[in-house]
Amino acid sequence: MRSPEDQQRVAAYGVARSRNEVLLVRASSATGVPGTWWLPGGGVEFGESPAECLAREFMEETGLVARVGNVLDVVSDVAVWDREAVRLHSVRLIYEVVVEPGSERPETDGSTDAVRWVRYRDLEALPLIPWLRDLAVTHLIPR
Numbered sequence: 001m002r003s004p005e006d007q008q009r010v011a012a013y014g015v016a017r018s019r020n021e022v023l024l025v026r027a028s029s030a031t032g033v034p035g036t037w038w039l040p041g042g043g044v045e046f047g048e049s050p051a052e053c054l055a056r057e058f059m060e061e062t063g064l065v066a067r068v069g070n071v072l073d074v075v076s077d078v079a080v081w082d083r084e085a086v087r088l089h090s091v092r093l094i095y096e097v098v099v100e101p102g103s104e105r106p107e108t109d110g111s112t113d114a115v116r117w118v119r120y121r122d123l124e125a126l127p128l129i130p131w132l133r134d135l136a137v138t139h140l141i142p143r
Contacts, residue, residue, distance in 0.1 A: 004080055004087040011090060012050040013041030014058055014066055014097030015139065021117040022140055023099070025061045025106075027129070028113035032081060037118070038129040039094070040066075042111065050093050058097065062115045063105035069096035072139060075131050092131060094139075 016023040024037045042057040044050055051068040058066035073094040080087050104115045118126065123136050 004085045006087050006089070008089045008091070010044045010050070010093070011042055012044055012054040012057070012093045012095060013039040014054050014068065014095050015039060015072055016058075016064075016066065016097045016099045018099075018117060020121075021119050022123070023062065023064075023104070024116060024118050024126075025112040026114040026116075028107075028111055030109075031111050032083070033129060035127055036129045037126050038132050039135075040112075040115070041092075051095070054095055054097070058099075060110060061107045061112045062099075064102050065100040067098045067100070069098060072096050073135060075135060077131060090131075094135060 014023075023040060025040050027033045027036045027038065040058045040061045041054055042061075044053040048056075054068050055066050058064060071093060075092045075094065076090065078087060078089045104117075106112065106114050120140055123141055128136060
């Protein structure tokens with residue numbers, strides 16, 4: 001077995017709120033974590049600003065136009081992806097987002113397959129991706 005290759009990924013994600021809810025997307029079978037829920041967003045492409053990335057990813061994953069606000073948090077972690085022999089260092093920029101009125105729709109043939117508004121009190125019952133579970137405790141679940 002070969003040693004994992006070290007890679008780094010910068011991504012931007014958005015926290016869109018409506019009353020007592022937050023907008024989440026569900027990981028599709030195309031990912032290594034199908035069925036988990038996370039914030040809309042994804043990897044920053046070469047030459048793209050994090051805000052441009054987030055607006056693009058938000059439209060792709062939710063069908064909604066996002067106005068990107070201030071940085072809410074930055075999270076960083078390292079995960080080993082055995083099936084790809086990669087050790088991935090992810091740096092995630094988490095932004096406040098305001099969505100323009102519209103109807104959300106799920107992404108087709110992408111990294112997500114569902115989109116929905118989730119009440120804060122229901123977050124703990126969902127299979128959240130680990131980095132979002134930590135972020136939810138800090139920024140989303142009322143104390």
